Amino acid sequence: MKSRQESIELMNSYIESESLRNHCEMVALAMEAYAKENDKNEVELEEWWTAGLLHDLDWEKFPEEHPNKAVGEILPELGYSEAVIGAIKAHAPERTGKEPESEIERYLFACDELSGFMHAVSLMRPTGFEGMKVKSVTKKLKTLNFAANVPREDIDKGALLINKTVNEHIQFLIGVFGS
Ligand SMILES: [Fe+2]
Ligand SMILES: [Fe+2]
Incomplete structure (x- = not known):
């Protein structure tokens, strides 16, 4: 099994953007909590965290191929587990064909x-995640020109996939990111 340090170094070697690194870290935190x-x-637990951290590994360097470069070459060559690779594959079904x-x-x-959203x-909030309410998130979800690149149907699909309502899922993540 790969250590967290190895995975962090791998991420840093492929991703320069601070905001993309931050996104990867947030998804890793969410996955660990779940x-x-x-x-x-x-x-x-380590696999869930790792899948979160590395899910957008090849996005910056291989935007056209993402995530096929990572799941087809980079991660298998480094010996990452099937579970991690499968999860990364399935985060982009329209690009990999894997649901x-x-x-x-x-x-x-x-x-x-949802983490990105x-x-x-x-x-938009002076206190960031602190004191964030579910309602402030759902309101923005209904504002279609806010973070317009986030497909609302994927948020609904995601909650359905983990047997939660969107509200429950948001509440859980506020707990994760707000602490
Ligand atoms: Fe992605
Ligand atoms: Fe992502």
Whole structure:
């Protein structure tokens, strides 16, 4: 199993953008929190965190191929596990043809776009995530020209995939990012 340090170094070697690194770290945090909530064992917990951290690994250097470069070459060559690679594959079904099925796959799909969206919401607030309410996020979700690049149907699909309402999913992530 790869150490967190190795994965962080890998991410830093492929991603220069501070904001993309930050996005990857947020998704890793979300995945770790959900792994704990779902009583995952130690190995699985690391896989959930790692899938979050590395899901956009090739986005900056290979935007056309993303995430196929990562799941087809970079990660297998480095010996990352099937679970991690499968999850990264399934976070972009329209690019890989793989829909999220296993638990880690469904959670990564669910955490990706919503984390990005909530980050955008946090930037609009003087206190960031602190004191953020579910309602302030859902209101922005209905404002279609806010973070217009985030597909609202993927947020709905993600919540459905983890058997939560969008509100419950947002509430959970406020707890994760706000602390
Ligand atoms: Fe992605
Ligand atoms: Fe992402």
